[in-house]
Amino acid sequence: MSPASANPDAGRPPSGAGGGRRHSALARYVAKRLVIAVGLLFGMTLVTFCLTNLVPGDPVAAALGQRAADDPEIVARFRTEYGLDRSLPAQYLAYLGRLIRFDLGTSWQTHHAVAADLAKAVPATMEIAFGAIVGAALIGITFGAWSAYRRGLATDQVLRLVSLIGISLPTFWTAIVCFYVFYYRLGWAPGSGRLTPGVAAPPNVTGMYTVDALLAGEWRTFVDASAHLALPTLVLTLYTIGLLTRFSRTSILEVLDQDYVRAAKAKGLPGRVVFFRYVLRGAAVPVLTVVGLAFGSLLSGTVLVESVFGWPGLGSYAYQAASKLDLLAVMGVGLVVGLVYLCVNLAVDLAYGFIDPRVRVGR
């Protein structure tokens, strides 16, 4: 979406330039976004609940195994323990009631509180995801800008092909190929998991091993954790670069065609100034939107990447929970992922207000 079509009041002169009014408009904008976000989260719990309940799979059999599932007494005890003997609406309401107290229930599979499981898995995934989104954004936007500036020339053709290959790569395949080349063949990367066996995890502060190791001053652990991070991060970065290159190229091309850019060039501003102050600023809103979207698709990608690298993150947890029909764990994952997604979108939405003053006014 172009910035102009994103807000219908773009052409109108800014009204109410007074600071107070602008703040209240921003506050209303944030409040509206928050209400929508909470509504979406609520909807997500409902969708996951329906999906895991209204389908043929039998969670009890999946959780207990076939032999125990044949014993009616065990099944009855299991159903009472997890409240499965009540009607579906009653189960859902009970879940929401606990949710308000931040209680996500107990996983059938790990027998831990889902919230505790997630508190371990989420930082592991975020450690890869942050690195990947920053790396991909830097490289992708650079490639996109480069490609746009060289429109139609050889550089553009090559970069477009590279980004096309990027979006066409099956992530799980890239992960296996990288693992084979960098671990098995070259021996540059360590094996799977977050740390080499024998290296103790750093004291838990953020749950991200690299950060925790630095905080505790454990240099060796930091190096080991970083080495384990490198490959999964690389794979996820490759996965995202293509997408970001394509979108940045499009948005920057659109801005390059604008009169104000032509005017800036015509009055003889140096190319660097035109690029950073005019082009990049104009393209920032759509590019930022796509970085936000890419973060979401990156979370999708972690499922496939984590399964190859034995990374005990959100993706692995989601996969185990889904294949065992571990209802509460699945809903927990859905909630967390939804929350991350909505936070990112909210952050992106709010960033618009700072980048593009037109978004603030008139809403």
Added chain:
Amino acid sequence: MTRRSPTARLWRAIPPGLRQPLGLAAGLIALAWLVICLIGPAIAPFDPLAQDLPRFSPPGEVSFLGTDELGRDLFSRILAGARVTIGLALVLVCLSMLIGSLLGLLAGFFGRWVDEAIMRFTDLVMAFPTVILAMVTAAALGASLFNAVLAALVVSWPQYARVVRSIVLGLRGNDFVWSGRLLGFSAVRSIRVDILPGTMGPTLVLASLDIGTAALLLSGLSFLGLGARPPTPEWGSMVSAAVSHFDKWWLGVFPGLAILTVVISFNFIGDALRDALDPGVAPR
């Protein structure tokens, strides 16, 4: 007046993006895969399911691309697997196009609460990360190829609904639609005669760009063990065999390359089609 020869006219009918070396290559690769979909098993040198070759034989020894952990010929399995991966991706794209377009038509044409209900539901589905939602659905339904398609369908229709709705909103206010309504066209007739034709182009462009994504999603589900069941030769599940035998590089590399070439060539064609027909709906 000069008349163009039939060949020249045919050439002009090809989108400009495909009339260059890379585009031609992409078109030919896609065409080759489609042909393999039809005749794959017939031209396979070995039976794709037979387990009678030596196990883990590297490429070039017993067969062209080597054999897998059960002594099956990899090349034959890739040929036979084309119709599974590509065929199902095409089915998936058609189904999501149908369902998404229908909902988009209803939302755009009737507006008000119909629009609100459909679009809020669309937002909800789009707020989930695709692989995670598809994975949960596939796991809940039970692992099978049919269920994998259903699960992928759950996450892939919303983009069609959005695009079609926005086009219908643009068309709805036009005089030719109003005059039809004033002549007494029913809603169904108005949609069929005045609205539907206008939505076809952009929807087809979107669909052509979606084939690659569909193939990636389906093979990803199979890779996780939530799609094809053994011994079906499906590329994603073939790659997953390489996770436990990663030192036998050919197990994963070749099926993965098959997926990659299919996705690249269809994405390239989709890009070229969009550049040629782009009414400015799909993101460039």
